[in-house]
Amino acid sequence: xxxxxxxxxxxxxxxxxxxxxxxxxxxxxxxxxxxxxxxxxxxxxxxxxxxxxxxxxxxxxxxxxxxxxxxxxxxxxxxxxxxxxxxxxxxxxxxxxxxxxxxxxxxxxxxxxxxxxxxxxxxxxxxxxxxxxxxxxxxxxxxxxxxxxxxxxxxxxxxxxxxxxxxxxxxxxxxxxxxxxxxxxxxxxxxxxxxxxxxxxxxxxxxxxxxxxxxxxxxxxxxxxxxxxxxxxxxxxxxxxxxxxxxxxxxxxxxxxxxxxxxxxxxxxxxxxxxxxxxxxxxxxxxxxxxxxxxxxxxxxxxxxxxxxxxxxxxxxxxxxxxxxxxxxxxxxxxxxxxxxxxxxxxxxxxxxxxxxxxxxxxxxxxxxxxxxxxxxxxxxxxxxxxxxxxxxxxxxxxxxxxxxxxxxxxxxxxxxxx
Amino acid sequence: xxxxxxxxxxxxxxxxxxxxxxxxxxxxxxxxxxxxxxxxxxxxxxxxxxxxxxxxxxxxxxxxxxxxxxxxxxxxxxxxxxxxxxxxxxxxxxxxxxxxxxxxxxxxxxxxxxxxxxxxxxxxxxxxxxxxxxxxxxxxxxxxxxxxxxxxxxxxxxxxxxxxxxxxxxxxxxxxxxxxxxxxxxxxxxxxxxxxxxxxxxxxxxxxxxxxxxxxxxxxxxxxxxxxxxxxxxxxxxxxxxxxxxxxxxxxxxxxxxxxxxxxxxxxxxxxxxxxxxxxxxxxxxxxxxxxxxxxx
Numbered sequence: 001x002x003x004x005x006x007x008x009x010x011x012x013x014x015x016x017x018x019x020x021x022x023x024x025x026x027x028x029x030x031x032x033x034x035x036x037x038x039x040x041x042x043x044x045x046x047x048x049x050x051x052x053x054x055x056x057x058x059x060x061x062x063x064x065x066x067x068x069x070x071x072x073x074x075x076x077x078x079x080x081x082x083x084x085x086x087x088x089x090x091x092x093x094x095x096x097x098x099x100x101x102x103x104x105x106x107x108x109x110x111x112x113x114x115x116x117x118x119x120x121x122x123x124x125x126x127x128x129x130x131x132x133x134x135x136x137x138x139x140x141x142x143x144x145x146x147x148x149x150x151x152x153x154x155x156x157x158x159x160x161x162x163x164x165x166x167x168x169x170x171x172x173x174x175x176x177x178x179x180x181x182x183x184x185x186x187x188x189x190x191x192x193x194x195x196x197x198x199x200x201x202x203x204x205x206x207x208x209x210x211x212x213x214x215x216x217x218x219x220x221x222x223x224x225x226x227x228x229x230x231x232x233x234x235x236x237x238x239x240x241x242x243x244x245x246x247x248x249x250x251x252x253x254x255x256x257x258x259x260x261x262x263x264x265x266x267x268x269x270x271x272x273x274x275x276x277x278x279x280x281x282x283x284x285x286x287x288x289x290x291x292x293x294x295x296x297x298x299x300x301x302x303x304x305x306x307x308x309x310x311x312x313x314x315x316x317x318x319x320x321x322x323x324x325x326x327x328x329x330x331x332x333x334x335x336x337x338x339x340x341x342x343x344x345x346x347x348x349x350x351x352x353x354x355x356x357x358x359x360x361x362x363x364x365x366x367x368x369x370x371x372x373x374x375x376x377x378x379x380x381x382x383x384x385x386x387x388x389x390x391x392x393x394x395x396x397x398x399x400x401x402x403x404x405x406x407x408x409x410x411x412x413x414x415x416x417x418x419x
Numbered sequence: 420x421x422x423x424x425x426x427x428x429x430x431x432x433x434x435x436x437x438x439x440x441x442x443x444x445x446x447x448x449x450x451x452x453x454x455x456x457x458x459x460x461x462x463x464x465x466x467x468x469x470x471x472x473x474x475x476x477x478x479x480x481x482x483x484x485x486x487x488x489x490x491x492x493x494x495x496x497x498x499x500x501x502x503x504x505x506x507x508x509x510x511x512x513x514x515x516x517x518x519x520x521x522x523x524x525x526x527x528x529x530x531x532x533x534x535x536x537x538x539x540x541x542x543x544x545x546x547x548x549x550x551x552x553x554x555x556x557x558x559x560x561x562x563x564x565x566x567x568x569x570x571x572x573x574x575x576x577x578x579x580x581x582x583x584x585x586x587x588x589x590x591x592x593x594x595x596x597x598x599x600x601x602x603x604x605x606x607x608x609x610x611x612x613x614x615x616x617x618x619x620x621x622x623x624x625x626x627x628x629x630x631x632x633x634x635x636x637x638x639x640x641x642x643x644x645x646x647x648x649x650x651x652x653x654x655x656x657x658x659x660x661x662x663x664x665x666x667x668x669x670x671x672x673x674x675x676x677x678x679x680x681x682x683x684x685x686x687x688x689x690x691x692x693x694x695x696x697x698x699x700x701x702x703x704x705x706x707x708x709x710x711x712x713x714x715x716x
Binding site: 052053072073080084086087104151 | 603605608609610612614615623624628
């Protein structure tokens with residue numbers, strides 16, 4: 001792939017905070033590249049450096065073989081879709097879209113032709129004479145994109161373009177964005193804090209934290225093989241374990257001992273070069289676990305643990321279980337519902353269950369920071385747990401069970417009548 | 420439909436009852452006195468300085484004084500020049516105040532208002548001291564060979580303009596700042612991003628963005644300027660007399676109230692014309708906003 005845009009050891013400091021710290025990255029021609037991270041991670045600063053609204057304290061920005069570090073924004077062949085769209089409120093939509101060409105000194109007839117072409121692309125021909133205050137958020141979004149694309153930028157910068165829209169519209173616009181990308185073939189640099197948007201749109205993602213790039217890769221790479229505890233916890237959800245390598249079985253697998261809890265040794269895939277006695281951090285995504293009441297009959301590549309279901313959170317397409325594997329160590333497990341939920345074998349509170357997972361699905365982290373544990377979802381706290389005595393727990397439990405079993409009964413009646 | 424009608428009637432009454440006290444105030448202390456001044460212009464003058472009985476067109480005809488067109492023209496011209504320079508100074512100042520961090524912004528705004536803590540008259544006499552032939556400024560300029568010792572800084576139209584601009588500046592900065600503070604500065608970035616130069620972004624995006632504030636500032640400067648009396652009286656000479664000075668002369672020197680009333684009526688008309696333009700400009704804006712909200716519904 002051809003190198004198109006390069007950030008070369010770029011650093012930007014605001015007062016005492018390092019917004020961007022020694023970032024080097026390369027973007028290819030025609031790809032959708034996302035900068036993903038929590039607010040304040042430096043992703044927007046990086047975009048503003050590229051647009052020319054900020055200038056780096058050190059480092060270079062090279063676009064299409066040309067050093068653009070010192071160029072003002074109006075001389076860069078880069079255009080931005082702003083987070084709040086920044087449409088000019090006193091101009092009609094037509095004049096908004098044509099603004100850039102007007103500034104470039106193009107003839108009026110020529111501008112009109114180009115604007116009409118853009119309006120057709122975003123399917124808003126009939127609203128050209130309205131003002132930005134008279135259209136909806138999704139339409140503003142489209143105008144902002146058209147206004148930037150009419151300049152035929154070498155790279156289009158999108159600064160959280162969907163953040164202001166509601167969920168359904170966000171999904172539709174993200175689809176529209178990728179269609180527009182396919183149509184114009186321009187390189188997109190997309191800044192977002194929404195992992196779902198980044199994963200669904202991007203060819204590649206750079207996950208940023210504290211002004212640095214934590215990991216750069218395809219959506220599958222950053223999700224399935226995160227290099228650090230931050231990436232693992234920020235994208236999706238996960239369970240973290242500290243462990244010591246007991247023995248290296250072969251080049252693929254090691255046997256490890258989990259620290260801080262009495263458990264049998266576990267089989268773990270060797271992501272990294274490890275030796276006997278090494279301390280490792282590894283992480284397993286909640287959906288990689290399977291859960292069953294009976295002891296599963298699986299190959300020796302699976303790890304099997306026993307635990308008790310502490311909490312069940314039903315979320316429609318999936319259910320989140322919190323399983324206590326002993327010493328109050330709770331593991332997050334999600335189970336997709338491939339069938340009508342109540343037709344599946346019901347799992348109840350306080351059921352003794354087996355949880356098992358393929359050793360290949362756990363992965364070792366290169367970098368680990370304990371504060372990233374705060375990013376993963378916490379097990380729900382039982383309110384008044386300390387006040388409620390042991391003896392009061394029993395009726396409470398039976399109550400829950402009876403509610404669930406009654407719903408099951410009801411549904412069974414329902415399904416039989418349907419049948 | 421019927422229900423809506425009752426509601427709107429009720430609402431109109433509500434709005435009227437709320438604005439009634441201020442309407443009453445304006446009618447008693449503004450509208451009626453203005454009409455009285457207008458009426459006096461059609462009364463004969465009393466030789467003792469009072470107002471005679473009966474009605475006459477004599478005073479209106481007496482306005483054909485050959486000196487008047489020049490003075491009226493000068494008054495309007497000086498007010499326009501003052502408005503222009505005051506805005507030219509106030510627009511960048513308001514822009515910068517709106518862009519600095521909020522903590523320091525309050526301090527700068529305070530500095531803008533501080534001159535009001537001193538009497539208007541004292542500030543003008545202070546300028547007189549500064550511009551005086553024996554004043555510090557004159558000596559400094561002569562010392563630097565920028566002016567000859569014979570040049571007079573005081574008692575000329577330029578001195579009047581300088582002091583008027585100085586006096587009106589805060590009145591322009593405050594409405595312009597209020598508009599600039601509400602302005603979305605990312606629009607300027609968007610304009611730069613689309614290839615506009617800083618100057619074009621300023622005139623094509625910033626100025627339309629603060630348009631209402633600009634109109635208010637124009638009126639806030641133009642109206643007091645056109646009626647100024649003290650400033651030309653203190654720092655101006657005979658060639659910088661304005662309408663306000665002539666009115667004062669008619670009252671204090673000639674004791675001819677009808678004549679002064681006729682001149683005042685001209686002054687009021689001169690203020691009314693830009694005010695009507697302003698209202699028209701604003702009205703359009705309001706109409707547009709109403710239409711746009713309807714569009715969203």
